[in-house]
Amino acid sequence: MRKNIFLLTVIFLSAIASGYAQKKSKTDANLVGHVTSNGIHIPFANVSIKGTTIGTTTDESGHYQLIHLPPGTHTIIAQSMGYRPKEEVITMVAGETKELKFDLEPDVLGLEEVVITGDRNETNRVESSIIVTTITPKLFASTQSVTLSEGLNFCPGLRIENDCQNCGFNQVRMNGMEGPYSQILINSRPIFSGLAGVYGLELIPAAMIERVEVIRGGGSALYGSNAIAGTINLILKDPINNAYEFGINSGFTGIGMKNSGTVANDFSVHLNASLTSADNKTGMTIYGFNRNREPFDANNDDFSEISTLKNLTLGGRVFHRFGYRNKLI
Numbered sequence: 001m002r003k004n005i006f007l008l009t010v011i012f013l014s015a016i017a018s019g020y021a022q023k024k025s026k027t028d029a030n031l032v033g034h035v036t037s038n039g040i041h042i043p044f045a046n047v048s049i050k051g052t053t054i055g056t057t058t059d060e061s062g063h064y065q066l067i068h069l070p071p072g073t074h075t076i077i078a079q080s081m082g083y084r085p086k087e088e089v090i091t092m093v094a095g096e097t098k099e100l101k102f103d104l105e106p107d108v109l110g111l112e113e114v115v116i117t118g119d120r121n122e123t124n125r126v127e128s129s130i131i132v133t134t135i136t137p138k139l140f141a142s143t144q145s146v147t148l149s150e151g152l153n154f155c156p157g158l159r160i161e162n163d164c165q166n167c168g169f170n171q172v173r174m175n176g177m178e179g180p181y182s183q184i185l186i187n188s189r190p191i192f193s194g195l196a197g198v199y200g201l202e203l204i205p206a207a208m209i210e211r212v213e214v215i216r217g218g219g220s221a222l223y224g225s226n227a228i229a230g231t232i233n234l235i236l237k238d239p240i241n242n243a244y245e246f247g248i249n250s251g252f253t254g255i256g257m258k259n260s261g262t263v264a265n266d267f268s269v270h271l272n273a274s275l276t277s278a279d280n281k282t283g284m285t286i287y288g289f290n291r292n293r294e295p296f297d298a299n300n301d302d303f304s305e306i307s308t309l310k311n312l313t314l315g316g317r318v319f320h321r322f323g324y325r326n327k328l329i
Helices: 002-025 137-142 148-152
Strands: 030-037 046-049 055-057 063-066 072-079 086-092 097-099 133-135 158-162 170-174 182-186 209-216 230-236 243-253 264-276 282-293 309-321
Touching: 046 063, 055 063, 137 148, 137 209, 148 158, 148 170, 148 209, 170 182
Parallel strands: 030 097, 182 230
Antiparallel strands: 030 063, 046 055, 046 072, 072 086, 133 209, 158 170, 209 230, 243 264, 264 282, 282 309
């Protein structure tokens, strides 16, 4: 009998303590505001408390809300891709709602970018112990590069060379070493085989790439035996809103060249579409790319220096976010 009374007392006290703890966790210390840059609201920017896992993202209008924060002085960080992070110190009091606005500066030089290729952990670019060269979509757009191979030509220390005019394969040469000695990753995973690294450089459209991280130098301990000359990590785009993009690109080779064959046309079409849920926890992206390149004879000897290329690429990405740090792709 005494044993039963003791157990009931323990259960009753545990229930009271649990209810008190839940009541105490609702501090009603709320923080609201928005994130802008030059007067323009930034959607889906990250706003978090430094040193904790408490955070959120701004909505499509650039506004955010953090509720039931622990009372005390906190450092709030606002950051978004393409902008320099900004920190603000604020003191939260239970039962009060405060407003905190952020005005971010564009990161023109890309010094505040976060890279993951150096040691497989997210690290600020200027703090990384390994030199990481980043290729952004701005470079692909400014150089009219429609595929990965064309964009890599403008990266320091890399060279794309065409080694066969019959089959049309090209390879990336890094530190003077041939293509098989360079490891190509997709989202930090060694999906590319040695053969795909030769023929696949022209099959990946630039429109599906968020950025390219390049490390020149050996990295076999991290990325496998192929990472002798260096590592090329392709970070693909994640859907952040409901949008679509359609583009047409056409170029001509041989205009104004004497003693050459006919002018060759290079025509490509790309289509990207993204769809996200209202809470931004689930998203899907679809990519489509079609390219038709005519052969080009530079010296009019009936042997083409640039071979024919007909390419159709289709791809997609789906993700679901279970929590602030848990994501399934």
